[in-house]
Amino acid sequence: MKDYIYLDQEILNSTLAQIDNGLNTKISSTQTSAESSVEEDSQASNSKFVGGFPGVLQASLSLSSTEKKNNGFTAGQSEMIDTILHDSAVDLMLEKFSDKIKRQIDKSVTGDYVFLSENYRIYDFDLISKITDTDYAPTYANLDKTRKLKIVDLEIARVRANNPKNKATTLAKLHAEKLQLENDIAGGESDKFYNIHYFAKMVDVLLPNTIYFKAADSAILAEKDNFRINTAQIQTVSNLDRKIHVVGIVTSIQEKTHANGEFEMLKNQELNKIPIMMTDVLLSNFDLLQEGDRLIKPIAIFFE
Secondary structure: OOEEEEEOHHHHHHHHOOHHHOOOOOOOOOOOOOOOOEEOOOOOOEEEEEEEEOOOEEEEEEEEOOOOEEOOOOHHHHHHHHHHHHHHHHHHHHHHOOOOEEOOHHHOOOOOEEEEEEOEEEEOHHHHHHHOOOOOHHHHHOHHHHHHHHHHHHHHHHHHHHOOOOHHHHHHHHHHHHHHHHHHHHOOHHHHHHHHHHHHHHHHHHOOOEEEEEEOOEEEEEEHHHEOOOHHHHHHOOOOOOOEEEEEEEEEEOOOOOOOOOOOOOOHHHHHHHHHHHHHHHHHHOOOOOOOOEEEEEEEEEEO
16 A cells, blocks of 8 residues: 655646546546535436546446435545545556656656655755754753753852852852853854754755655655645654655756855856755755755655
C-alpha cells in the first residue's frame, strides 16, 4: 500500500492527458451540497450515466424515473472519489510511462521523468526561521545559564540579608559571576541561532511556500499546498528510518556549486541570475546542494 503525503494533481492530469491522444473522460473535484437531492417523475423511462477514468475508476448509475431516487453525492463522498481517482492515476502514469521514466537519477537530464527511492532529509525553512527568531532562541539556547543566573540572584539576596563578615568579597564574586552569565546569555549560543535564523529566512524568501527534500544526488522542491499532511505531521516524518518514493520531473542540474560566493562578473542584463546565485551559495554552504544534484519538481511523494 502506498501512503501518499504529496500529490500535484495539475501536473499529474497534464501528464496523463498526453497518453493515447488525451483522455476520453474526466472527473474533477466538485463541491456538492451536504444534503442529497431527490427527484420524482411520473413518466416511465430509464436513464443511465456512465463515467470514469479508463483503467482507473469506472462508475455507472441507473435511474428509474417512476420511483424516487437519490441522485446526489455528499461533499465527503465527492472528495473520496476524487482521492481514489488520483491515487490510482499515479499507478497508471507509472505503467504508461514505464519506458520513459528514469530510475537512475544520475543518468537523467533536464526534462526527464524520474522515479527515485532514497533516504532523505526534510527542511521547512519557514518553520526553522520562526523557531530560531531572536524572541525565542535566547530562551531555550541558554536554559542552563538562565537557571544558574536565578540561583546567583537568590544567593546575592541571601548574602545581603544575612550580612556575613566577608559580605563585600562574597558579593563581588557573585556580581562578577552574574555579569559573566548575563554576557553569555546575550551572546554565545544565541549567536548561532541568530545565524541560522537569517539563513533560513533568506532561503524561505528565495524558495517560498516550499518544503525542501534532500536525497542522494537530488533536491526535491515540493509546494506546500500539495501536501496531504500539515506542518506538524511533516515534522513527524522528517527523521523516519525509511525510504521515500518520489515521482517527478528534473527541472535543472546543478553542474557546479559556489559555496565561497565567487562568481563571474554579471552583465547588466543578467540580474535575473542573482536569486539562483544566492540559493546556490546558501544551500551549498550547509551541504544542502551539491554538484551534480538534480533539482526535481515532484508529482507524487509517498511511502510504502
